[in-house]
Amino acid sequence: MVPRPKAWDNREYWRESLKDLYGAYNQVCAYSAQWIPWIEGSPTVDHFIPKSVKPELAYEWNNFRLSCLKMNARKRDFQDVLDPFQVEPGWFTLDFPSLLIKVNPDIDEPIKSQVRSTIKRLKLNDDDDCVKHRQDWLMQYCKGRITFEFLKETAPFIAYELERQNLVESIAFIMSVT
Known part of the structure; x- marks a missing residue:
């Protein structure tokens, strides 16, 4: 020891x-x-x-x-934050257009509780800077300033959620960027 x-x-x-x-x-x-x-x-x-x-x-x-x-x-x-190495795809979801991180309603307890606790502890939705940072990445993609591949590298959760929700092509319309 x-x-x-x-x-x-x-x-x-x-x-x-x-x-x-x-x-x-x-x-x-x-x-x-x-x-x-x-x-x-x-x-x-x-x-x-x-x-x-x-x-x-x-x-x-x-x-x-x-x-x-x-x-x-x-x-x-x-110690109420989930280990990123243990998080499974789909536990956290990203709501468009609000860009708030949410708990997937389809997962079982106690995982739901752990996801909620992680979101709360890290203030992923309570800090305007965190939400704004997600918005900045997404808007760069929507305006064609960065490629989807670049978004995958720099903001992988956003890219994952766009793919999972089949929004890669339509997100600019949803975010009112035309």
Whole structure:
């Protein structure tokens, strides 16, 4: 067992893995499912199981998740957020045109409760910036400024939901962009 340091200052060796983590995640936040620009996006290493809970996992690659600073700060040491590695397709849905993330009504409890908790904890719908960021990506696609392939790389959840809902071709009309 690894002893828990009194403070993590000067022991934050996981930061050394950030560039590798950034590459492994294709520069996409595990929680917002959107591209994190290296400079202004502030990519961070999130410890999915918090260091305060299991300090022995503080340096374990399989406990690291790439996260933008905002999502990491919201998740903190809480353990009511679903592990992105465990999320199955269709648990979260994206409502068009509101761009609010919703719980799929067809999934079973307790998964519904966990999805709701994740949405709430990370403030995925309560923060106008989060919704606006989704809108910015979608509008870039609707206006033809980015390709669908680029949208898949930079905002994979939005692209996935457009495909799942068969809206790839009609979303510009739905969003009133003509």
